[in-house]
Amino acid sequence: MPPEGKFAAIRKGLLEYLILKIVAANKVYAADILKRLSTTDFATQEGTLYPLLSKMRRDGLLDYEWQESDAGPPRKYYELTAKGRSQLAELNEYWRDLNAVIGQLGK
Amino acid sequence: MQKVVSINLNGNAYQLDENGYETLRHYLGRAEQQLASNPDRAEIVADLEQAIADKCQRYLGPSKTVVSAAEIERIVAEMGPVEPPAAGADGAGADGAGDAGTAEPAAPPKDATRRLYRIPSGAMIAGVCTGLAAYFRLDVAIVRIAFAGAALLTQGAAIIVYVVIMFVVPEAGTPEEQAAAGGLPFNAREVIDRVGKRSAETTRALRRQLRRQQRAWRRHGWPPGAPVVYGPQALVMLPIFGLVQMALFLVAVALLISLVNTGAILTWELPPDVPVWAAALILLVAYQIIVSPIRAARQRATYPPGAVEPGAMAFWNAVGWLIGLAFAIWLASNHLPEIRDFLQRLPELFRDFADTMRDLFTRAR
Numbered sequence: 001m002p003p004e005g006k007f008a009a010i011r012k013g014l015l016e017y018l019i020l021k022i023v024a025a026n027k028v029y030a031a032d033i034l035k036r037l038s039t040t041d042f043a044t045q046e047g048t049l050y051p052l053l054s055k056m057r058r059d060g061l062l063d064y065e066w067q068e069s070d071a072g073p074p075r076k077y078y079e080l081t082a083k084g085r086s087q088l089a090e091l092n093e094y095w096r097d098l099n100a101v102i103g104q105l106g107k
Numbered sequence: 108m109q110k111v112v113s114i115n116l117n118g119n120a121y122q123l124d125e126n127g128y129e130t131l132r133h134y135l136g137r138a139e140q141q142l143a144s145n146p147d148r149a150e151i152v153a154d155l156e157q158a159i160a161d162k163c164q165r166y167l168g169p170s171k172t173v174v175s176a177a178e179i180e181r182i183v184a185e186m187g188p189v190e191p192p193a194a195g196a197d198g199a200g201a202d203g204a205g206d207a208g209t210a211e212p213a214a215p216p217k218d219a220t221r222r223l224y225r226i227p228s229g230a231m232i233a234g235v236c237t238g239l240a241a242y243f244r245l246d247v248a249i250v251r252i253a254f255a256g257a258a259l260l261t262q263g264a265a266i267i268v269y270v271v272i273m274f275v276v277p278e279a280g281t282p283e284e285q286a287a288a289g290g291l292p293f294n295a296r297e298v299i300d301r302v303g304k305r306s307a308e309t310t311r312a313l314r315r316q317l318r319r320q321q322r323a324w325r326r327h328g329w330p331p332g333a334p335v336v337y338g339p340q341a342l343v344m345l346p347i348f349g350l351v352q353m354a355l356f357l358v359a360v361a362l363l364i365s366l367v368n369t370g371a372i373l374t375w376e377l378p379p380d381v382p383v384w385a386a387a388l389i390l391l392v393a394y395q396i397i398v399s400p401i402r403a404a405r406q407r408a409t410y411p412p413g414a415v416e417p418g419a420m421a422f423w424n425a426v427g428w429l430i431g432l433a434f435a436i437w438l439a440s441n442h443l444p445e446i447r448d449f450l451q452r453l454p455e456l457f458r459d460f461a462d463t464m465r466d467l468f469t470r471a472r
Contacts, residue, residue, distance in 0.1 A: 016192075030154065031161075045187025046158045047138070052192040054147040054154075072161065073118070076154070 011042055016056065017095070018042055019049075020080065020088040023062055029075040053078065061087055111173055117156035121163050122172055127179035131159070138189035145191060159186065223454055224279035225272075233273045242454070243461035261395065270429050271436060275450070313426065348405035352398060359394040363387060364449045367456060384460040 022028060022036050030049060037044050056062050061084035064076040080088065112128040114121050123131065138155055142148040162182045163174045174182075223242045225234035236254060240247040257265035366372050366386055377386055439446040 030158070045185065046155060047187035047189040048192075050151050050154045050158075051142060051145065051189060054145070054151050055192045058147065072164070073157065 015042060017091045020084060023078050024080050024088055027077050027079050029077050116160040117153050119160045121174060123174050123179060124176055126176035127174055130176065130179050130183055134183045141189045141191060223276050225276050226279050235269055235272045238276060243458060245461060267429060267432060271433060274433050348401055352401050355398055363390055364445055366390065367452050368445060368448050382459055384456050
């Protein structure tokens with residue numbers, strides 16, 4: 001098994017892609033994203049997610065709107081912008097190519 | 108008893124006890140620091156506060172209105188350290204190793220931040236020696252022999268150290284803790300909380316034991332060893348020697364704390380090739396030598412020649428002294444930052460010492 005640090009680097013690089021995927025599927029708020037990731041190898045904490053979400057919003061990939069919740073204060077629900085959707089499409093394509101390359105190497 | 112602090116988390120009022128407040132303030136302070144250059148800093152911190160508030164809500168109910176320090180520690184651990192996202196594609200690899208801790212809380216602990224635990228399996232008393240052995244990577248037998256030797260040399264003072272460690276150091280309960288016997292860094296605040304809790308338990312246990320003992324005495328008469336007859340001179344001599352010894356003790360403690368915290372005895376700097384632990388050892392031995400004639404004189408003044416202090420009384424004297432000491436340390440670490448510093452530096456000091464000893468042993472072989 002390769003050193004833990006290498007996996008961590010890969011996970012970190014992919015996190016943004018995964019968030020784009022999650023937000024594309026559903027209108028979600030931050031806790032939903034954490035919950036969705038928690039059962040995967042990409043389990044993430046607020047301390048990492050919030051700064052990343054804010055950066056992605058600054059980059060114009062996603063936007064949020066406030067929505068009242070039945071329990072507690074209003075929440076920020078995130079959705080993809082047009083730019084976010086096109087970037088997700090690019091990433092999906094890149095990921096497919098990458099998989100194909102990895103599958104072919106060493107054959 | 109703890110003071111309660113009211114805080115405002117993104118518009119919600121919460122009550123925390125004082126230690127919990129400190130933890131939270133530290134966490135949010137670090138978050139702000141990490142995000143210093145982030146244009147959305149205020150918004151991110153507000154989101155973090157909201158998430159913390161939601162988590163606090165879980166611990167509160169109609170009959171519980173204060174979030175405890177332990178709960179805050181848990182919440183902060185759940186939140187994870189705040190870190191700015193990688194700036195570009197290359198940023199991901201640069202601090203990938205640092206991220207291992209965030210993405211995976213159970214990442215293997217680094218050697219430098221081993222944590223001292225008591226290990227109950229294989230323990231003879233409270234697992235202090237087994238824990239120390241795991242922490243210093245020594246054989247348990249060596250630690251036990253060292254402890255026994257130290258107890259003899261210091262006329263029992265090492266036993267006090269043992270009891271203090273017993274109070275201060277957590278037990279490795281879960282298998283993970285046992286496997287880690289040193290995962291997370293040593294946290295003074297946790298230690299202080301734990302001492303408070305444990306001392307209450309121990310007081311209860313001691314009280315039970317005392318009652319049992321008293322019943323036995325009532326049934327069988329007082330224990331052998333008749334009450335001591337104090338000599339007439341005792342009344343005059345005892346306070347003087349006692350005071351001198353106490354003063355010397357306080358001076359020694361002050362010197363030791365100054366030595367460990369600053370690496371200098373008052374203003375006198377150590378020569379660079381003398382490690383702090385060696386100086387501390389020399390200080391302790393010097394204290395023992397200076398104090399031993401006074402102790403002997405005090406003994407002679409208190410008891411007539413040939414009399415032996417009755418066992419039970421000596422035992423309860425020692426117990427009283429231990430409780431007093433544990434309480435004093437707990438109080439001091441709560442209120443004096445120097446003492447907190449000192450307690451935090453102690454494991455490091457012992458580790459230095461153990462490393463040097465191990466080097467000596469391996470070189471001798």
